[in-house]
Amino acid sequence: MEGKDLKQLIKLAESGDARAQFRLAFLHIKGSGVVKSTAQAVHWYEMAANQGLSAAQYNLADMYLRGAGVEQSYIVAKDWFEKAAEQGDIDAQFNLGLLYLQGKGVEQSDQAAFSWFLKAAEKGSARAMYDVGTLLAAGRGTDRDDTRAKEWFRKAAAHGVPRASDMLEEFE
Template sequence: MASASWDPDAPDLQRTVAFRDLRAAPAIAACREAVAVAPRLRRLSFQLGRAYDRQGANPEAYRAYLQAAELGSGAAKVNIGILYRQGRRFEKNDAKARAWFRAAAEAGIPEGMYCYATALDNGLGGAPDGALAKAWYVKAAQRGTAKARDALMRLELDGTGTGAICD
């Protein structure tokens, strides 16, 4: 009910749901029950976080994502970074967003690689670094992230500050 197609822990890529299509209330109920049964299964906490996130309950989403991240979920690290970057009903902190994106990128999550590259490209939470942004965009693109290829092209043509965002 709340599995993301870009989460490497997703058990069945044929049964994922886009964030905009996620039905928060039933997903929260199902995920809370699943987490209660298997609290060490990180994908369940990540999915619970997505469901809370979709509902706009960002402090609850953060707690669920943090539990998943502590269990090793790179996907949860990406979404924690997004919570900090957006700052809606949550603390806005670009430096923390960048740090979480970096952790996800270093964990090998293509979406995390893209998000970290956007932070480096646009100076989110620190100084821009075009060379490092390019390296991470390339890594994300090599792993199938189409939006990374687009951002890489803009970076190569126009330099840093492409405006590419992770959300």
């Protein structure tokens, strides 16, 4: 993006258009038509995220999770993932599950991990399907249920998760 289109995008972003802010942040990540700058990307993602744009909330959370352009913080990442997850963002729901499972930025909770993984799995996240199966098979965060675990492993395998096929073989 260059010239007139870029100037229009910047004008929209500066006037408070959340989608334009998101797009401008992405351009700063890539260095496409603008200076490559994670600091500028964070600035524009924050602007859009504070207006409730779930994609910006997710990307901002991911930057805090990785420490990309910001000081790494599981707590801040969790807060932004939660905002995006509450709007139905599947990847945010999955990542929240991981944070709760690992106790990063939150008190470790198998129950919360299972709940977030299940939400993401029910919406089609293959990785979450596998993790739901794993937690069901181990009885972590929920009652042990081998039948349901196998169902989730089958779904994950059908979505191309190789480890899910391995887990199914263990049940046979």
